Amino acid sequence: MKKNTKNRLAAISAYTLLVIVVLLLSTRESGVTITSPEKDAARIEAMAATVRSEADLRDIELLATKYEIAYQHSLGGAVALHFKALVEPTLIAAGERRDEIRAEEEYLAQVEDTFDSSLDDLDKAWSMSLGSIEEINAEIEANNKQIAGIEADIEVKNNRKESLALEIVEAGYPEDMLTELGNIENSIVELEASVADINHQNDIIRLAYRLQKGEELPESHTPANVEESVEEGITVSIEPLVEVFYDIE
Amino acid sequence: MKRVMVMLGGMLLLSACTNNEKITISEQQAANAAYDLSYDLATKVIEAESYEEFRAARENLEAHRDAFRRDIGGENYLIFIEECNVILNEI
Numbered sequence: 397m398k399k400n401t402k403n404r405l406a407a408i409s410a411y412t413l414l415v416i417v418v419l420l421l422s423t424r425e426s427g428v429t430i431t432s433p434e435k436d437a438a439r440i441e442a443m444a445a446t447v448r449s450e451a452d453l454r455d456i457e458l459l460a461t462k463y464e465i466a467y468q469h470s471l472g473g474a475v476a477l478h479f480k481a482l483v484e485p486t487l488i489a490a491g492e493r494r495d496e497i498r499a500e501e502e503y504l505a506q507v508e509d510t511f512d513s514s515l516d517d518l519d520k521a522w523s524m525s526l527g528s529i530e531e532i533n534a535e536i537e538a539n540n541k542q543i544a545g546i547e548a549d550i551e552v553k554n555n556r557k558e559s560l561a562l563e564i565v566e567a568g569y570p571e572d573m574l575t576e577l578g579n580i581e582n583s584i585v586e587l588e589a590s591v592a593d594i595n596h597q598n599d600i601i602r603l604a605y606r607l608q609k610g611e612e613l614p615e616s617h618t619p620a621n622v623e624e625s626v627e628e629g630i631t632v633s634i635e636p637l638v639e640v641f642y643d644i645e
Numbered sequence: 646m647k648r649v650m651v652m653l654g655g656m657l658l659l660s661a662c663t664n665n666e667k668i669t670i671s672e673q674q675a676a677n678a679a680y681d682l683s684y685d686l687a688t689k690v691i692e693a694e695s696y697e698e699f700r701a702a703r704e705n706l707e708a709h710r711d712a713f714r715r716d717i718g719g720e721n722y723l724i725f726i727e728e729c730n731v732i733l734n735e736i
Contacts, residue, residue, distance in 0.1 A: 504723060504726075507723065507726045507727055507730060508726060510730050511710070511726050511729055511730055511733070514730065514733040514734065515690070515703055515706070515707070515733070518690065518691075518699065518703070518733070518736070519699070519700075519703065522693075522696040522699050523696060603736070
C-alpha cells in the first residue's frame with residue numbers, strides 16, 4: 397500500500413514536472429512569459445498607449461502575436477482565442493494610429509520637399525546667367541515650341557488610348573493589347589512630366605529675370621500662352637498637399 | 646504687452662542666431678518661434694537683393710530648420726516649415 401502511494405506520488409510529481417517543463421519550453425520558444433490573458437492583454441494595452449512611432453507599433457503587434465502563440469502552446473487554443481479577443485481592439489486602434497503616423501510622416505516629407513525645392517529654385521534663379529531680353533525670349537519660345545510638340549504627341553497617344561480601349565473590350569481583353577495600353581499610359585505620364593519640367597524651366601527663367609533685374613520680364617516679350625503663369629509667379633515647387641491633423645503632444 | 650515681449654524675444658533670438666554659434670530653440674519658445682522665425686527668416690530669403698545676400702539668408706534659414714527639427718520636432722517644426730513655404734511661395 398505504501399509502495400503504491402509512493403509510486404503514485406512519484407508519478408504525479410513527474411507529470412507536474414513535465415507540465416512545468418513543457419510550459420517553460422513553450423514560453424521560451426515564443427520569447428514571453430505568460431501570466432493570465434487579462435493581465436497580459438492589459439500590459440499590451442498599456443504599451444499601445446505610449447506608442448510614438450511606427451516601429452513601436454510593430455513591436456507591440458509582434459509581442460501580442462508572441463503571447464498568443466505562447467497561450468496556444470501552453471494552455472490551448474481556447475485561451476489563445478480569449479487572449480486574442482482581448483487584445484484585438486487594442487491592435488486595431490494601434491493599426492489606425494500607425495496609419496495616422498504614416499500619413500503624418502508622408503505629409504511632413506512633402507512639406508520638407510517643397511521647402512527644399514523652393515530654395516533650390518531660388519538658388520538656380522539667382523545663379524542663372526541671363527543674356528539679353530531677346531535671348532531670354534528666344535529661349536522661352538524654344539521651350540514653348542518643345543511643349544507644343546510634346547502636347548501634340550500626348551493628344552495622339554490619348555486618341556490611340558481611347559480607340560485601343562474599345563478594341564480591347566471587343567477583343568475580350570487579350571493580354572498583348574492590355575500591355576500595349578499600359579505602355580501608352582506610361583508614355584503619356586512621362587510626356588506630361590516632360591511638359592511640367594519645361595514649364596518649370598520657363599518659370600525659373602522668369603524668376604531669374606525678376607530677381608536679377610528687379611522687374612518682371614517685359615510683357616511684350618512674354619508669349620501669350622504663358623501669361624497666366626507669369627502673373628502667378630513661380631509656383632512650381634508648391635504642390636497640393638494632403639491635409640493631416642497633427643496631434644503630437 | 647505680451648505681443649511686445651514675444652516680438653522682443655523673437656528679435657533677441659534672431660540676433661543671437663546671426664553668428665556662427667550652434668542654434669538652439671527651447672520648447673517653451675517653440676510655438677512663438679515657429680511663426681516669428683519662419684516669417685523673419687523666409688522673408689529675408691525672398692527679399693535678398695543679391696546672390697550673396699540670398700546665400701546667407703538661405704543658410705540661416707536652413708540652420709534654423711535643422712535646429713527646429715533637432716530640438717523641437719512635432720507640430721511646431723511642421724508649423725515652421727509650412728509657414729516658410731507660404732512665404733517662399735509668395736515670390
